[in-house]
Amino acid sequence: MHIDILTLFPDMIKSFFENSIMARAVEKGIITYNIINFRDFTFDNHHTCDDVPYGGGAGMVLKPEPLYLALNSIDAAKSRVIFPTPSGKLFNQEYAKQLSNEDRLTFICGHYEGLDQRVIDEWVDDEISIGDYVLTSGETSSIVIIDAIFRLIDGVISKESLEDESFSSPLLEYPQYTRPERYCKKNVPEVLLSGHHERIATWRVFQRLEKTMLSRPEVLTNASLDVESRKKFIE
Numbered sequence: 001m002h003i004d005i006l007t008l009f010p011d012m013i014k015s016f017f018e019n020s021i022m023a024r025a026v027e028k029g030i031i032t033y034n035i036i037n038f039r040d041f042t043f044d045n046h047h048t049c050d051d052v053p054y055g056g057g058a059g060m061v062l063k064p065e066p067l068y069l070a071l072n073s074i075d076a077a078k079s080r081v082i083f084p085t086p087s088g089k090l091f092n093q094e095y096a097k098q099l100s101n102e103d104r105l106t107f108i109c110g111h112y113e114g115l116d117q118r119v120i121d122e123w124v125d126d127e128i129s130i131g132d133y134v135l136t137s138g139e140t141s142s143i144v145i146i147d148a149i150f151r152l153i154d155g156v157i158s159k160e161s162l163e164d165e166s167f168s169s170p171l172l173e174y175p176q177y178t179r180p181e182r183y184c185k186k187n188v189p190e191v192l193l194s195g196h197h198e199r200i201a202t203w204r205v206f207q208r209l210e211k212t213m214l215s216r217p218e219v220l221t222n223a224s225l226d227v228e229s230r231k232k233f234i235e
């Protein structure tokens with residue numbers, strides 16, 4: 001997959017691509033990326049990217065010209081163009097899966113109050129919100145969306161990890177422990193030391209149900225246990 005990111009703050013994006021699992025995916029050639037500072041597409045002395053809104057109101061609006069030029073320079077019409085915004089469609093795991101099948105994605109990182117509507121009308125395929133709260137930067141939300149997408153691409157993380165995690169089934173994840181066996185007077189649950197795979201699997205199903213009930217009860221409405229887990233729950 002190729003990802004283009006249009007931003008006024010390239011360093012915020014750069015560190016994400018240069019670290020951890022994303023850095024490995026880039027090294028393996030699974031992901032290629034290009035960070036474009038759309039301020040480079042301004043030609044006035046102050047390299048102005050924003051202006052006051054027509055009709056009045058608070059804050060500034062990103063001007064259309066630098067973005068049109070930047071998007072044209074990368075031939076973004078051939079890509080799925082995403083604009084993260086609190087007024088977009090709510091992002092979730094299903095949406096991430098759908099986007100992970102694309103060959104090319106382009107992200108427009110907004111700042112200030114908004115983006116000239118003509119950019120959205122002409123270029124944007126998806127307006128996406130990552131949640132019902134407002135962030136100061138589209139860089140943060142772009143990183144969240146990219147993170148959720150790229151890890152679903154073949155070869156980025158192991159198939160077992162993907163299959164095992166919370167949202168492959170709607171129930172939340174069970175608690176994990178590692179060495180040491182006793183730390184700060186707290187013991188690892190006995191069952192995990194038993195080596196008894198059936199008991200461990202049953203314990204994990206119960207933990208997932210309990211955690212979901214306590215943290216996200218609404219998720220249980222849509223949850224259904226797979227056949228194996230159902231058996232363990234009934235036993």
Ligand code: ADE
Nearest residue numbers: 084085086129130135141
């Ligand atoms: N930009 C600012 N807040 C946002 C949100 N909640 N989702 C996506 N982009 C945003």
